[in-house]
Amino acid sequence: MPSPNPALSRKEREFIAREELILKHARRLLLEKGFQAWNMEQLAEAVEYSKGTLYQHFSSKEDLVLGVATQSLRQRADLFEKATTFQGKTRERCRAIGFACCEFAMAHPDYFHTDMMLKSSSFIEKASAERQQAHAFEGMRCWRAINTIIIEAMALGDLPKDRVTAEQATFALVSVTVGSHIMGQEPNLKVFAGIKDQMQAVRLNQDLICDGLGWKPLLHEHDYRATDLRILKEIFPSASKWLKAA
Amino acid sequence: MPSPNPALSRKEREFIAREELILKHARRLLLEKGFQAWNMEQLAEAVEYSKGTLYQHFSSKEDLVLGVATQSLRQRADLFEKATTFQGKTRERCRAIGFACCEFAMAHPDYFHTDMMLKSSSFIEKASAERQQAHAFEGMRCWRAINTIIIEAMALGDLPKDRVTAEQATFALVSVTVGSHIMGQEPNLKVFAGIKDQMQAVRLNQDLICDGLGWKPLLHEHDYRATDLRILKEIFPSASKWLKAA
DNA sequence: AAATAATTTGACCAATGGTCAAATTATGGC
DNA sequence: GCCATAATTTGACCATTGGTCAAATTATTT
Structure with a gap:
């Protein structure tokens, strides 16, 4: 678990934290269902953000x-x-x-x-x-x-x-x-x-x-x-x- | 290469031959493009049959x-x-x-x-x-x-x-x-x-x-x-x- | 409080795996 | 050769989903 870097702004820290949240849930889905049996919409729901926001982190x-x-x-x-x-x-x-x-x-x-x-x-x-x-x-x-x-x-x-x-x-x-x-x-x-x-x-x-x-x-x-x-x-x-x- | 089995009817032999044709082209696409970068429509075109026919051979x-x-x-x-x-x-x-x-x-x-x-x-x-x-x-x-x-x-x-x-x-x-x-x-x-x-x-x-x-x-x-x-x-x-x- | 900037959203699009009623072709009886 | 029936083939159509972007929302500045 990387500790928050105080040199970063609140915004930047929030961005990083959210990315980790997304990755955490994606990892769970990947483990439970493999690659195909889940979609970005489901992941968006799981992290309580919208699909568009996911694509700000991942291409x-x-x-x-x-x-x-x-x-x-x-x-x-x-x-x-x-x-x-x-x-x-x-x-x-x-x-x-x-x-x-x-x-x-x-x-x-x-x-x-x-x-x-x-x-x-x-x-x-x-x-x-x-x-x-x-x-x-x-x-x-x-x-x-x-x-x-x-x-x-x-x-x-x-x-x-x-x-x-x-x-x-x-x-x-x-x-x-x-x-x-x-x-x-x-x-x-x-x-x-x-x-x-x-x-x-x-x-x-x-x-x-x-x-x-x-x-x-x-x-x-x-x-x-x-x-x-x-x-x-x-x-x-x-x-x-x-x-x-x- | 399996030789045609004369015990089978013409229809059956044709069916098997077609399946091999499909597999042959699918193999080529798989080798050239992996799994994702081609679709069933393209394969259907390659074998000169329609998509529906492919699904008579493969689920x-x-x-x-x-x-x-x-x-x-x-x-x-x-x-x-x-x-x-x-x-x-x-x-x-x-x-x-x-x-x-x-x-x-x-x-x-x-x-x-x-x-x-x-x-x-x-x-x-x-x-x-x-x-x-x-x-x-x-x-x-x-x-x-x-x-x-x-x-x-x-x-x-x-x-x-x-x-x-x-x-x-x-x-x-x-x-x-x-x-x-x-x-x-x-x-x-x-x-x-x-x-x-x-x-x-x-x-x-x-x-x-x-x-x-x-x-x-x-x-x-x-x-x-x-x-x-x-x-x-x-x-x-x-x-x-x-x-x-x- | 208003103006501006940054961020988030979800309706929308295009691509595609899969279905099935209609069209086509093959078969068999006469 | 012709019709009736069966078997086969087709591609329009559907549902799902990865990805986009203009509009809405929220945050920041003046």
Whole structure:
């Protein structure tokens, strides 16, 4: 929750507050109904303003949805950067990002679906250039958080440099994470794969990539249970519900 | 291309042929413009029938798109099953599926985007139950092709059973594959990850998962270049363009 | 309190997914 | 070949909805 900036005029603060109100309700509708099953009129009613006022904040419905997604992505980046501050071996810090990602996914169960929609060029092209840029920026923050740890791991010798480049390793981790979150929401697959705890499945897949990369210490070489407890306690105390699962 | 079934009447054959024509043009529009930037009227013009006739084949625009996606997915499953017939070690056969997946992705560059749209419940619920079922069926065929090899690999001792279950391993491979294809289409990420050959990136990530699973022989224990050449020659001769890249 | 500026509104428009009665075409009997 | 009936195709029409903008309302200044 950003605190009101006293340097802004009352008008400006009201404008920002209203934008947040709109985004809040749009997020709820998006979560409850997806993209199609609600319209701008309904949203206008929900926020108790008229449709015309909505269009003073957002150039199109797509622009609005991108705004919601970027808000989420910013939180994701915040969590990622917070995770990188974990004190420990490089792979433990990578693991902290894994928890950050799951913490985020639980708070934003609709995010990955929305983000997949955004990847359609015909969709995102209807959003304003400013919001497109803001979204790319927050995405880059997430990417850099991972990439930075990987570069450091390679410098320290935790992660062999001869197999893949730092960028390839980053791409692998990003891909497996996004893929796991998306596939983990597929009802059919969940049943057949016998997935009970989706977040655990995501983190297992991240571990498999890290092991495949030869990132020391490997899964069986170290007691990561202790690490996990520390990550949850120090970095994500609100996520203590995972303690039993981890 | 399915050959006409003589057991059907002329009318029935014509109906099927027309449905394929519609799907063909819908696929083209979907590839060129995504989902939103074309309408049923335009499609009707393209196939030289009226809008009403389209709705004798498809219950909604979403139903139509699902039809296109299922057609693609069927080809994917065909390629996967073909790949499983490769003669060799279990991990080599898994690799053949990796090539099958890339062969498919090159032939259907829009597939993963479309499929992500389908995952939105508000979208797929507008399609007919029959087509929903058909899509799930083809998806299951892909899943089973991978799962079968993994089960066999565990039975033969190529793949350790003590780390993960066969279903977890399958889920990991599916996730990394889908995630890599999707992320590999992200323009920003492609630049920053320095990805030149997207398909190579997908297969590298699959290799990392397999290595992480401890699937013997590991990447550095075996000359997979020779395997790759055989896969391309024996299973996907039309994909010889990859020879230099592989 | 009046004049002016800024903001909000909702009637209105255009585009489009979907429907269905009418028109057209095909089929079958004689 | 012709008529009657059935099957199919059509496009005018409808309802919904994203987006616009002149008029109404509210706030600010003089």
